[in-house]
Amino acid sequence: MAPAIVWFGAALLAGTVSSPAWNGAPPVAAGLLLAFAGYIQWRALKERAAAASKRAFRSSALKAGVEKALAAASPAPDSRERELSESEVKAVRYLLDRALQPPDRFDGFDIVDQFQTASLRYQINNCGYALAEIQTNYLPNFRGYLETAQLNLIEKYLHPKVWTYWSWETSWGHLNFTNHDPVGKDNIMLTGWLALHAGMYMLASGDHRFLEKGSLTFRKNARTAYVHDANDLVGSLNANYADAPFCIYPCEPNWAYPICNYIGITGLAAMDAVTNTNHARALRDRWTTALDTEFTDESGSVIGLRSTLTGLRFPFPGGELGFAAYQKVLEPGRAWRMWAIARAELEFVVGETKSGEKRLQ
Numbered sequence: 001m002a003p004a005i006v007w008f009g010a011a012l013l014a015g016t017v018s019s020p021a022w023n024g025a026p027p028v029a030a031g032l033l034l035a036f037a038g039y040i041q042w043r044a045l046k047e048r049a050a051a052a053s054k055r056a057f058r059s060s061a062l063k064a065g066v067e068k069a070l071a072a073a074s075p076a077p078d079s080r081e082r083e084l085s086e087s088e089v090k091a092v093r094y095l096l097d098r099a100l101q102p103p104d105r106f107d108g109f110d111i112v113d114q115f116q117t118a119s120l121r122y123q124i125n126n127c128g129y130a131l132a133e134i135q136t137n138y139l140p141n142f143r144g145y146l147e148t149a150q151l152n153l154i155e156k157y158l159h160p161k162v163w164t165y166w167s168w169e170t171s172w173g174h175l176n177f178t179n180h181d182p183v184g185k186d187n188i189m190l191t192g193w194l195a196l197h198a199g200m201y202m203l204a205s206g207d208h209r210f211l212e213k214g215s216l217t218f219r220k221n222a223r224t225a226y227v228h229d230a231n232d233l234v235g236s237l238n239a240n241y242a243d244a245p246f247c248i249y250p251c252e253p254n255w256a257y258p259i260c261n262y263i264g265i266t267g268l269a270a271m272d273a274v275t276n277t278n279h280a281r282a283l284r285d286r287w288t289t290a291l292d293t294e295f296t297d298e299s300g301s302v303i304g305l306r307s308t309l310t311g312l313r314f315p316f317p318g319g320e321l322g323f324a325a326y327q328k329v330l331e332p333g334r335a336w337r338m339w340a341i342a343r344a345e346l347e348f349v350v351g352e353t354k355s356g357e358k359r360l361q
Contacts, residue, residue, distance in 0.1 A: 001172045051298035058300055058341060065340035072343075084138055092134055095127050099149035103156040114165035115252070121162050125193045128153045132200035143205070150201045154210070157194060163218055166190065173253025181226040182218055183236050189251035192264025195233040199270025202230070208274065234271050237264050238279055247283070247290035254309045258295050258302050259318050262326035269329045284330045300341075321346060 084092065098108045112118035131150050139146060156162065166187055167180040174185065182190050198210045209215055210230040219225040240249045241264075244256075251260045265287060269280035295303045297313075302323055304316030321342035328335035351361035 001175070048298045054299040061344065062337060062340060065344050066336050069336065069340040069343050079137070082138055084134075092131075095130055096145070096149050099127055099131065099153050100145060101152070103152050104159060106156075106161070114162070115169070119162075119165070121157065121190060121193065124153050124157050124162065125197050128197040129200055132197075132204040135204040136200075140204075147205050147207065150205070154194075154198060154201065154216075157197070158216065158218055160218075160220055163190060164220060167220075169252050180220070180224075183226065183228050183232050186240065186250040186253055188237070188240065188249060188260045188264045189257075191233050191236045192260055192267050195230065195237060195267030196263055196270050197267075198230045198233070199267055199274055202274045203270060211275070230271060230274075234268060234275075234277075234279060237268055241265075241283055241286075246294040247286045248295060250308055254307060256295075256306050256308050257316065257318075258291070258304065259322060262323055266326045266329050280330065288331065 101107055106120065109120055109123050110118055111120065114120060128150055131146065131153070135142065135146055135150075163182050164180075166182040169187070170176045170180060170185075194216070198216070202208050202210060213229055214227045216228045216230065216232070217225055218228065241247055243249070246256075248256050248258055248261045251257045265280050265283060268283070272278060272280050291302060295306065297303050301319060303313050304318035305314045306312070307314065319342065320338040324335045324338035324342060327338055349360055350358055353359055
């Protein structure tokens with residue numbers, strides 16, 4: 001709705017305040033428009049040439065880069081002897097302080113807005129992912145407050161403060177003013193992330209409670225509640241992937257972000273492991289084709305954001321470093337190539353202290 005309001009509103013406002021009219025305005029406006037279009041085209045051609053050169057350089061150095069990344073990789077530690085370091089224990093305590101508070105409390109969380117990257121849902125999800133990793137890899141026999149913390153986070157996710165942003169998103173993006181169910185059309189930034197969160201918890205703990213009907217109920221108020229479970233998240237993901245012309249589908253209406261889709265397909269893989277299904281692998285070929293033909297730029301990198309209405313791409317922070325871990329779920333070979341590129345191109349951010357310790361600079 002916003003572009004139409006701005007375009008037509010500006011035209012209406014200009015028409016009401018302009019007096020007297022200037023006869024030279026139409027050709028000047030047309031000339032400026034053509035000049036701007038020419039500049040955009042020139043800049044795009046210049047960027048594409050630079051990206052093509054970058055791709056050629058990457059291709060020539062990729063084999064050596066993958067070999068270097070593999071050589072630098074640490075061996076998997078013995079699961080019987082794996083222990084958290086002192087700094088890791090402190091990091092876990094930081095997460096537990098936030099997760100063990102009552103589900104309706106948000107002490108220690110950043111509360112800015114619920115539409116972009118500072119949203120509560122992302123903070124909650126990443127806390128849950130980390131605790132599930134801790135339980136799986138370090139504390140598989142520990143239940144107690146570690147599981148309570150994970151359950152609290154998922155319950156916190158169902159709080160209206162976290163998910164009712166969707167009432168606004170679907171109203172102004174879909175012109176949908178009646179059904180604000182967050183588990184439906186688009187909104188992979190909720191369904192995909194939560195599917196991974198719930199799936200990781202169930203895999204780490206063996207507790208499959210979120211497969212039960214009504215276990216994920218989004219209650220808006222005394223009159224309105226959207227009753228779901230983890231199977232509904234899988235159903236929503238599959239339905240949206242099937243309906244999307246290029247497989248990758250929108251987070252917020254009309255805006256497709258591959259990073260959320262990467263997390264969504266990883267959520268499917270986690271749920272496949274819980275329920276012994278094959279949804280993620282069944283999508284692999286179509287997913288890979290979509291990435292290669294519609295969401296890859298001239299340098300070989302995944303495009304971070306594309307408008308599904310216009311096809312135009314827009315700048316968005318993302319890159320091989322963020323995508324590689326999720327790519328490994330379906331295509332380990334491609335994931336290693338992404339990781340090698342990220343290591344080589346981000347090497348400049350790693351420095352050394354006077355004592356020789358590696359650190360970001």
